Amino acid sequence: MATAELAGKHVVLGMTGGIACYKIAELTRLLTKAGASVQVVMTDAATQFITPVTMQALSGRPVYTSQWDARVPNNMAHIDLSREADAIVIAPASTDFLAKLVHGMADDLLSTLCVARDCPLLVVPAMNRQMWQNPATQRNVAQLRADGAEVLGPDSGPQACGEIGDGRMLEAAATYEAIASFFSPKILSGRRVLLTAGPTFEPLDPVRGITNRSSGKMGFALARAAQQAGADVHLIAGPVALETPWGVFREDVQTAQQMHDAVMRAVADADIFIGVAAVADWRVDHASEHKLKKTAGNALPSFTFVENPDILASVAKLPHPPFAVGFAAESGNLEVHGEEKRVRKNVPLLIGNLGPLTFGRDDNEVILFEADGATKLPRADKQTLARALIAEIAKRLPDASLIL
Numbered sequence: 316m317a318t319a320e321l322a323g324k325h326v327v328l329g330m331t332g333g334i335a336c337y338k339i340a341e342l343t344r345l346l347t348k349a350g351a352s353v354q355v356v357m358t359d360a361a362t363q364f365i366t367p368v369t370m371q372a373l374s375g376r377p378v379y380t381s382q383w384d385a386r387v388p389n390n391m392a393h394i395d396l397s398r399e400a401d402a403i404v405i406a407p408a409s410t411d412f413l414a415k416l417v418h419g420m421a422d423d424l425l426s427t428l429c430v431a432r433d434c435p436l437l438v439v440p441a442m443n444r445q446m447w448q449n450p451a452t453q454r455n456v457a458q459l460r461a462d463g464a465e466v467l468g469p470d471s472g473p474q475a476c477g478e479i480g481d482g483r484m485l486e487a488a489a490t491y492e493a494i495a496s497f498f499s500p501k502i503l504s505g506r507r508v509l510l511t512a513g514p515t516f517e518p519l520d521p522v523r524g525i526t527n528r529s530s531g532k533m534g535f536a537l538a539r540a541a542q543q544a545g546a547d548v549h550l551i552a553g554p555v556a557l558e559t560p561w562g563v564f565r566e567d568v569q570t571a572q573q574m575h576d577a578v579m580r581a582v583a584d585a586d587i588f589i590g591v592a593a594v595a596d597w598r599v600d601h602a603s604e605h606k607l608k609k610t611a612g613n614a615l616p617s618f619t620f621v622e623n624p625d626i627l628a629s630v631a632k633l634p635h636p637p638f639a640v641g642f643a644a645e646s647g648n649l650e651v652h653g654e655e656k657r658v659r660k661n662v663p664l665l666i667g668n669l670g671p672l673t674f675g676r677d678d679n680e681v682i683l684f685e686a687d688g689a690t691k692l693p694r695a696d697k698q699t700l701a702r703a704l705i706a707e708i709a710k711r712l713p714d715a716s717l718i719l
């Protein structure tokens with residue numbers, strides 16, 4: 316996660332009763348680390364699960380639990396606390412609290428704050444699966460959506476009561492992702508983005524192969540930024556040890572040929588293709604079906620290589636290609652190789668990594684190559700850079716003015 320991603324945002328975090336209250340400790344930490352200020356408001360029931368002292372320590376602000384709390388300067392906590400908020404997030408949102416929201420009830424501080432708010436409302440339900448499936452709850456959720464609230468989750472899986480099913484609260488990290496996504500400008504709304512990321516792995520035999528040091532971080536950061544910008548994102552990943560960004564559809568492949576085939580199956584639906592993967596240029600012709608063994612005379616194995624398909628160039632060659640973006644990692648002379656590569660691959664935009672050491676690092680510095688010149692973007696962590704690159708790509712879409 317990037318630092319200061321939610322810089323300047325003020326979130327009222329409303330906690331209601333439920334065992335998922337423990338997740339809010341972590342959520343508060345994630346939000347504050349990302350630059351948001353967090354004002355925690357708890358119902359009485361929430362204080363049965365986690366103490367206001369814990370939440371105050373994590374948020375760095377006094378926690379409010381009562382509408383009669385005299386600490387708010389004009390003694391109108393229900394008005395004052397929501398006025399500076401960019402959003403109220405109810406997490407966990409209990410069955411009871413959903414019902415109260417739907418009916419506009421205002422019999423405690425948190426419910427009164429929600430009725431008196433002039434900012435968006437995000438609701439993160441957490442309850443037993445039967446309570447979630449109950450027709451009354453489903454009616455309430457539908458009504459909340461119709462009233463303009465964002466309902467995040469719930470998740471499915473084992474529950475505190477021992478049952479398994481829908482109703483668990485999203486994990487803290489997923490809740491954070493959904494909130495960050497909510498705050499991102501939707502500059503790619505309605506667009507479909509296809510990306511490749513990570514290395515490829517070309518087998519020599521069933522246990523050995525040729526790969527490279529790409530970590531996939533830049534491609535995954537771009538997938539996340541595109542999702543947050545409102546795009547429908549399909550990520551085709553080589554072997555990497557990274558979690559799928561929230562809301563992104565991921566397909567795993569091993570070899571360049573598999574990556575090529577997966578891209579070709581999906582590309583007709585894409586408005587934008589971003590080739591971030593470090594695709595192996597060559598593979599071994601006829602990889603051994605069995606593990607290669609040391610021979611008695613210690614004869615060394617030898618391999619014949621054949622060229623892999625160039626995925627980016629194949630996409631750019633299609634009769635109706637999406638807006639295609641390439642990446643280039645060079646070990647020197649980027650200014651020359653970057654533009655030459657863009658022309659050779661026939662793409663409108665190629666992003667050149669400055670310096671050969673980008674693989675695996677958390678930050679990066681790039682130059683954008685396009686027909687009318689090159690532009691350098693400042694060094695930044697990969698997630699910040701990904702957001703900047705998504706904004707640059709959005710600006711260059713042929714019909715950008717229709718959406719922006």
Ligand code: CTP
Pocket residue numbers: 511571590591592593594595596623624625626627628640641642643644656
């Ligand atoms: N690329 C691809 N398929 C390949 C090779 C590269 O789609 N078989 C894409 C990469 O995803 C990247 C761009 O092409 O977007 C440039 O990759 P790079 O490895 O820098 O270029 P190559 O064409 O392999 O050129 P070279 O290795 O000679 O620098």
